[in-house]
Amino acid sequence: KQEVTQIPAALSVPEGENLVLNCSFTDSAIYNLQWFRQDPGKGLTSLLLIQSSQREQTSGRLNASLDKSSGRSTLYIAASQPGDSATYLCAVPEGGSQGNLIFGKGTKLSVKP
Amino acid sequence: DAGVIQSPRHEVTEMGQEVTLRCKPISGHNSLFWYRQTMMRGLELLIYFNNNVPIDDSGMPEDRFSAKMPNASFSTLKIQPSEPRDSAVYFCASSPWGTVSTDTQYFGPGTRLTVL
Numbered sequence: 001k002q003e004v005t006q007i008p009a010a011l012s013v014p015e016g017e018n019l020v021l022n023c024s025f026t027d028s029a030i031y032n033l034q035w036f037r038q039d040p041g042k043g044l045t046s047l048l049l050i051q052s053s054q055r056e057q058t059s060g061r062l063n064a065s066l067d068k069s070s071g072r073s074t075l076y077i078a079a080s081q082p083g084d085s086a087t088y089l090c091a092v093p094e095g096g097s098q099g100n101l102i103f104g105k106g107t108k109l110s111v112k113p
Numbered sequence: 114d115a116g117v118i119q120s121p122r123h124e125v126t127e128m129g130q131e132v133t134l135r136c137k138p139i140s141g142h143n144s145l146f147w148y149r150q151t152m153m154r155g156l157e158l159l160i161y162f163n164n165n166v167p168i169d170d171s172g173m174p175e176d177r178f179s180a181k182m183p184n185a186s187f188s189t190l191k192i193q194p195s196e197p198r199d200s201a202v203y204f205c206a207s208s209p210w211g212t213v214s215t216d217t218q219y220f221g222p223g224t225r226l227t228v229l
Contacts, residue, residue: 034217041222041223042222042223043117043204043206043220043221043222043223044156044204044206044218044220045220046217046218046219049217089156100158100161100169100172101158101218103155103156103157104155105155105156106155
């Protein structure tokens with residue numbers, strides 16, 4: 001059964017710092033991996049989707065990488081800002097392309113001004 | 114588009130009462146998902162519909178939970194009778210086709226349920 005783990009559970013950094021969030025999954029036979037952002041009291045917003053054939057995806061200051069063989073993904077945030085403060089979750093489909101998304105519990109990021 | 118709409122945003126009820134959560138997906142989306150989020154278990158899929166038909170309800174915890182989608186623009190999640198352990202944030206999400214390989218899911222703001 002696929003399991004998704006995110007470490008650390010919480011992270012606090014000063015504004016302007018570059019940072020990396022980690023996601024690991026137990027079954028490397030994934031179709032893709034998604035990173036989501038969740039603001040307090042709000043739903044999830046999709047940030048990046050990396051297909052299994054890709055190594056990375058970029059959107060603005062965000063860069064997500066995927067290493068299927070090692071069961072890992074990282075989300076790199078450059079020049080962090082207080083507005084980046086949120087919980088970041090990664091998710092993979094269970095059992096192939098039609099599978100339900102299995103989510104990690106997230107990393108709560110706080111960027112201090 | 115207004116996005117996925119959920120109501121109520123907050124619900125406080127007493128154990129044993131019936132609770133009904135409502136969701137309006139994004140117009141034109143073919144798939145609808147119900148999730149539950151708790152600190153202990155994180156975000157878990159309860160059930161999902163494609164073209165108003167339930168496809169996978171294996172995440173529904175027990176018979177006290179039921180979900181319906183009578184038409185493409187409305188779905189309900191009902192808990193009867195409710196128990197304190199049902200306290201959580203319940204999210205509804207929709208996607209254009211429901212193919213997780215290419216589609217992303219658009220989440221509503223959630224309903225925070227507290228069962229006393």
